[in-house]
Amino acid sequence: MNDLFAALLLGIIEGITEFLPVSSTGHLLIAEHFLGRHYSALFNIAIQAGAILAVTLIYRRRLWGMLLAFAGHDAPASHDPLGVASSPAQSRDYAFKLLAAFAVTAMFGLLVKKLGWELPDTVRPIAWALILGALWMMVAEQLAARRAARDGERTSVSWTVALLVGLAQVVAGVFPGTSRSAATIFVALLAGTTSRAAATEFAFVVGIPTMFAATGYELLSLLRHGGVGQEDWAALGVAFIASAVVAFVAVKWLLHYIQHHRFTWFALYRFALGAALLLWLPLGS
Incomplete structure (x- = not known):
């Protein structure tokens, strides 16, 4: 397969799967397995950076509002991508909880x-x-639905939710195929943020500093050890752009989808893909 086409394919896969609850790392490893090639750490960093850039652009107003509120400056109410307004005080509280979740993830x-x-x-x-x-x-969706029916829809993020989401990110990173977005969204739903939209937003926003930090850490490690080497910059650029564009569309679509639908179809897709892989792959694969 042509190198540029393979890079484009991997960029598209990363863009679709990074923030959907289906596991981007798992899909990329599967794709590399079937393509018969292993891409460099720098290539993987680049396509992940593309997806981070996309979600950062989507939440740019929310992030700017939090930054101003956190710094103690007066700022107008910010809006999330679903149009929900947040006062400066709410933005400051949200920012502190975001930092707490990130700190847990970074430490562990x-x-x-x-x-x-x-x-x-x-x-x-x-x-x-x-x-x-x-x-x-x-199972988690059923439990979360029962809690929402009992307690009503809660959009607030508690300190417990923030800390557990931070821990869920670590678990998802240790077990490829788990999905960072799935782990964090459902932990938030079960821990008390019963609104799917609010849980998803916190999962996505907390992923921005987490993924930027992880990307920066890996990049510095590569530079320190001379791991940049003979990179195919054209393929890397194609993959980065594809990842950013596709991730932007995928996240926008998901934010609209979850307002009226559950995550059941994503679970069914994961189950079908996992079962197909177990049936078709050789025992040692």
Whole structure:
């Protein structure tokens, strides 16, 4: 397969799957397996950066409002992509909880790195993670729906929700196929933010500093160890642009979708993909 076309394909896969609850890391590892090639760490950093850029643009007003409120400046009410207004005081509180979630992720994430954890290079454990994650999503959605029916729709993010979301990001990073967005959204729903839109927004926004930090950490590590090397810059550029454009469209679509639908179809897709991989792959794959 042509290198540029393969890069375009991987950029599209990253853009679609990074923020949908289906696991981007899992899909990229599966794609690389079937393409018969392994891409550099810098390539993976670039396509992830494209997806981060897209969601940052979508939430730019919300982020700017939080930044001004956090710095103590007077600012007009900011709006999230769904049109919900937040006062400066609410934005400041949201920013502190965002930082708390990020701090938990950073602390435990660095601990995992120090312990020498590495991503698996076979598809079978990812297939099982897709299946188990699908079952978790279906059960969690039912439990969250019951809680919402009992307690009403809650859009606020508590400190408990923030800390658990931070921990969920670490778990998702350790087990490819789990999906960072799925883990964080459903943890938020079960911990008390019963609004799907609010839970999804917090999961997406907390992913911005988390993914920027992880990307920066990996990039500095590559530069320190001379890992940039002989990179195919054309392929990297194609993949970055594809990831950014597709992620922008995917996130916009998901934010509209969740206003009227549950996550059931994503769980069914994960289950079907995981089962298909287990049936078709050789035992050692």
